[in-house]
Amino acid sequence: MSRNVDAIVIGGGIHGCSTTLHLCLAGLKPVLIEKDYAGRHASGVNAGGVRQLARHIPEIPLSIRSMGIWEKISELVDDDCSFESYGQVLVAEDEEELAACRTRVAELNGLGFTHEELIDAAELQRLVPAVADTCPGGVVSRRDGAANPAQTTTAFRRKAQQLGATVREGVAATNIRYINGLWHADVGSESFAAPVLVNAAGAWAGRIAAALGEPVPVETVAPMLMITSRVPHFIDPVVILRGRKLSFKQFKNGTVLIGGGHLATPYQDRNETVLDWKSLAISARTVFELFPVMRSATIVRAWAGIEAKMKDDIPVFGPSSRHKGLYHQFGFSLHGFQLGPGAGAVMAELIVNGGTQTRISDLGIDRFHPSTL
Amino acid sequence: MTVAPEREDYDVVVIGAGPAGLATAATSAEAGLATLLLDENIGPGGQVFRAISSTPVTDRTQLGADYWVGADLVQSLRASSAEVIHRATVWSLDRNLDIAVSVGGASAFVKAKRVILATGALERPFPIPGWTLPGVMTAGAAQTMLKSSALVPDGRTVIAGQGPLLWLLAAQILRLGGRIDRILDTTERGNYFAALPHAFAFLTSPYFAKGLSMMREVKAKVQVVSGVTELSASGEGQLASVSYVAGGKRETIATDLLLLHQGVVPNVNLAMSAGVEHRWDDLQLCWSPVLDASGNSSVPGIAIAGDGAGIGGANAAVVRGRIAARAAVEALAPKAAAKLPAMATLRADLAKAERGRLFLDTLFRPAPQFRIPSGETIVCRCEEVTVKDVLDSVAIGATGPNQLKAYRRTGMGPCQGRLCGLTVTELMAQARGKTPQEIGYYRLRAPVKPITLAELAAVPKSESDVKAVVRG
Numbered sequence: 116m117s118r119n120v121d122a123i124v125i126g127g128g129i130h131g132c133s134t135t136l137h138l139c140l141a142g143l144k145p146v147l148i149e150k151d152y153a154g155r156h157a158s159g160v161n162a163g164g165v166r167q168l169a170r171h172i173p174e175i176p177l178s179i180r181s182m183g184i185w186e187k188i189s190e191l192v193d194d195d196c197s198f199e200s201y202g203q204v205l206v207a208e209d210e211e212e213l214a215a216c217r218t219r220v221a222e223l224n225g226l227g228f229t230h231e232e233l234i235d236a237a238e239l240q241r242l243v244p245a246v247a248d249t250c251p252g253g254v255v256s257r258r259d260g261a262a263n264p265a266q267t268t269t270a271f272r273r274k275a276q277q278l279g280a281t282v283r284e285g286v287a288a289t290n291i292r293y294i295n296g297l298w299h300a301d302v303g304s305e306s307f308a309a310p311v312l313v314n315a316a317g318a319w320a321g322r323i324a325a326a327l328g329e330p331v332p333v334e335t336v337a338p339m340l341m342i343t344s345r346v347p348h349f350i351d352p353v354v355i356l357r358g359r360k361l362s363f364k365q366f367k368n369g370t371v372l373i374g375g376g377h378l379a380t381p382y383q384d385r386n387e388t389v390l391d392w393k394s395l396a397i398s399a400r401t402v403f404e405l406f407p408v409m410r411s412a413t414i415v416r417a418w419a420g421i422e423a424k425m426k427d428d429i430p431v432f433g434p435s436s437r438h439k440g441l442y443h444q445f446g447f448s449l450h451g452f453q454l455g456p457g458a459g460a461v462m463a464e465l466i467v468n469g470g471t472q473t474r475i476s477d478l479g480i481d482r483f484h485p486s487t488l
Numbered sequence: 489m490t491v492a493p494e495r496e497d498y499d500v501v502v503i504g505a506g507p508a509g510l511a512t513a514a515t516s517a518e519a520g521l522a523t524l525l526l527d528e529n530i531g532p533g534g535q536v537f538r539a540i541s542s543t544p545v546t547d548r549t550q551l552g553a554d555y556w557v558g559a560d561l562v563q564s565l566r567a568s569s570a571e572v573i574h575r576a577t578v579w580s581l582d583r584n585l586d587i588a589v590s591v592g593g594a595s596a597f598v599k600a601k602r603v604i605l606a607t608g609a610l611e612r613p614f615p616i617p618g619w620t621l622p623g624v625m626t627a628g629a630a631q632t633m634l635k636s637s638a639l640v641p642d643g644r645t646v647i648a649g650q651g652p653l654l655w656l657l658a659a660q661i662l663r664l665g666g667r668i669d670r671i672l673d674t675t676e677r678g679n680y681f682a683a684l685p686h687a688f689a690f691l692t693s694p695y696f697a698k699g700l701s702m703m704r705e706v707k708a709k710v711q712v713v714s715g716v717t718e719l720s721a722s723g724e725g726q727l728a729s730v731s732y733v734a735g736g737k738r739e740t741i742a743t744d745l746l747l748l749h750q751g752v753v754p755n756v757n758l759a760m761s762a763g764v765e766h767r768w769d770d771l772q773l774c775w776s777p778v779l780d781a782s783g784n785s786s787v788p789g790i791a792i793a794g795d796g797a798g799i800g801g802a803n804a805a806v807v808r809g810r811i812a813a814r815a816a817v818e819a820l821a822p823k824a825a826a827k828l829p830a831m832a833t834l835r836a837d838l839a840k841a842e843r844g845r846l847f848l849d850t851l852f853r854p855a856p857q858f859r860i861p862s863g864e865t866i867v868c869r870c871e872e873v874t875v876k877d878v879l880d881s882v883a884i885g886a887t888g889p890n891q892l893k894a895y896r897r898t899g900m901g902p903c904q905g906r907l908c909g910l911t912v913t914e915l916m917a918q919a920r921g922k923t924p925q926e927i928g929y930y931r932l933r934a935p936v937k938p939i940t941l942a943e944l945a946a947v948p949k950s951e952s953d954v955k956a957v958v959r960g
């Protein structure tokens with residue numbers, strides 16, 4: 116016998132947890148199924164960037180929606196998630212890069228988006244005094260910041276549970292099927308049934324979509340990060356580079372997180388990744404050049420989280436193009452963390468109200484499968 | 489002098505030059521395999537034979553005959569063709585058998601057909617109130633100073649804890665003219681009865697006579713308090729006194745130095761970071777790698793020998809090293825294996841060397857109150873996390889050591905969990921009513937020892953980059 120619930124959410128990353136929480140807020144009783152534990156993969160071990168800066172245009176409305184939630188995150192989950200907002204700065208290392216920044220900001224302004232602001236060398240030096248003074252400027256998104264990803268994902272899971280969500284961790288959802296108007300999924304010896312199924316399974320979501328007849332061009336990737344020992348405080352905003360793969364963030368405790376998207380080799384079925392130190396060395400060289408103050412810091416740990424990357428680098432978000440009651444929320448392509456709170460809110464609106472005010476029309480799975488319903 | 493590895497590829501890379509590593513590398517090289525031995529110390533010997541080629545303590549009776557066995561092992565290693573690099577810190581090993589090693593401030597990458605880990609043991613954490621005060625150190629650290637520099641305590645000194653190393657250290661300190669005011673023995677009384685069924689094997693093992701005479705030697709000169717059930721250190725910014733309860737009676741004594749020791753546990757960091765499966769050992773109360781009879785781990789090509797494979801002591805470590813080396817030779821150069829002692833002979837040697845171990849493990853199984861602290865006692869030194877902090881996190885949903893990181897950053901400091909990992913696992917297991925196996929351990933990641941950003945920035949670029957430059 117299946118236990119009837121209002122929705123089955125598969126995947127305990129920031130997205131699955133946020134959708135589960137928002138469904139609870141809308142008065143539904145969902146079940147969240149996570150094969151490991153909430154935040155085990157990319158959602159718990161990413162760089163924690165809360166960034167509207169430098170996003171693909173189709174996902175900017177979702178990112179802006181999310182930012183509003185981030186700024187009141189404590190009210191939503193009773194936990195500050197270590198969210199802090201010192202802005203994110205994109206650094207142009209030469210005039211050519213600065214020209215590209217100028218074009219980008221003008222394009223956004225033309226579309227009515229004002230969160231990205233072009234800055235000159237003087238403002239860059241003011242915001243990031245430690246950066247090499249040869250950099251001519253860049254772009255700032257002043258409301259952006261960073262949070263602790265594991266703390267955040269855990270807080271969403273905890274709050275959802277407090278509001279009545281059923282949470283199953285440590286056992287994968289299997290035998291997902293649609294019978295007589297209900298979605299069913301098995302979890303060990305248990306079975307759940309609901310009119311709604313949300314596929315938020317991160318790196319594992321592509322397999323679920325394919326098994327349900329909606330294959331998409333997705334690959335599993337594992338972006339690497341490394342963290343240093345404590346160094347004296349020298350930087351507030353998160354810094355990313357226009358031309359090279361680097362993101363850079365100093366925490367309150369002095370440690371510095373270095374990322375930027377160099378990839379490890381994922382072994383998805385073993386929950387393992389093998390790091391590529393020669394690529395991490397490239398990040399180290401970039402930091403060495405741009406931030407001389409970091410040269411004597413030590414690297415204490417490096418890691419990578421497993422996640423899904425779409426061929427076109429934008430997520431699959433919205434209703435299925437084939438099945439009633441099925442919703443997809445995956446493929447965030449290395450930039451899904453900030454979107455989590457907003458995406459959960461929008462997903463709950465789609466499920467409960469059948470629509471949303473937030474523009475998400477370019478993110479649907481039907482961009483790969485023209486609708487057949 | 490420190491130099492980088494001569495080659496990029498080896499048949500066998502051995503990590504650690506203690507008893508197991510010395511035997512492994514010598515055997516592998518004698519059989520003709522291209523062998524590299526990487527070791528973190530300035531000379532061979534590991535912990536047991538520390539400073540075996542350089543110790544200023546030349547009177548052989550002072551460090552004991554067991555110590556000088558190391559000299560023979562070093563001799564056979566030097567006679568072999570093994571390439572040996574000291575002051576070499578291996579900071580990454582993965583399941584592709586790619587190794588990153590730091591030598592003299594520069595890192596190099598080497599690849600092996602077989603990796604044999606001989607990374608030995610660490611002292612078990614001894615988290616009593618005040619254990620982080622200056623003036624409190626581990627017995628192992630004291631022994632390091634003794635062996636490499638002939639330094640012994642001359643102020644008021646208390647040694648507390650249990651286990652063979654504690655008595656060995658006490659004897660060595662006394663022989664070198666050092667001072668010990670009191671020994672506080674924390675061995676649980678019940679352990680003597682529990683160990684009794686294993687006593688016969690112990691009585692006929694080499695440990696027995698040596699252990700007994702050493703304890704006699706120490707007890708003749710130092711007051712030994714047995715049955716200690718509570719222990720704490722206190723002082724304002726510096727150790728001033730030790731307080732303990734024995735036989736229901738509390739006593740406090742002023743002291744300048746407190747040496748703590750309650751046994752050793754496998755040093756698992758490198759193996760775990762490479763993805764080697766480990767299981768909780770309920771007798772030795774630690775994580776041990778899952779190995780076959782030849783020391784092969786769950787990761788193809790990685791074998792483990794010595795105390796890193798489960799605590800067995802120096803004699804067992806040597807034999808385990810020979811077994812792992814022989815297995816490597818059988819796989820890579822089967823013809824050469826014929827010249828080595830037969831596997832059956834080695835396994836018989838191992839059984840002999842492990843005789844009495846069960847007795848020691850049972851007798852010296854540390855008491856729960858010294859493994860699982862309470863209240864405001866610090867668990868994680870790097871992040872200053874107390875027992876209460878951990879329990880509070882469990883109460884709001886932290887289910888295991890990795891989840892705990894999100895709440896408290898335990899295990900995320902420079903020690904990578906070496907000083908808190910076992911405590912956190914057992915503490916969370918107790919709080920959640922689970923077994924340590926169910927609770928699990930930190931996921932460990934490279935670098936297993938920190939390297940500077942400058943050093944990483946200076947590593948050779950990827951092969952394609954190098955080729956591009958050459959072609960250009």
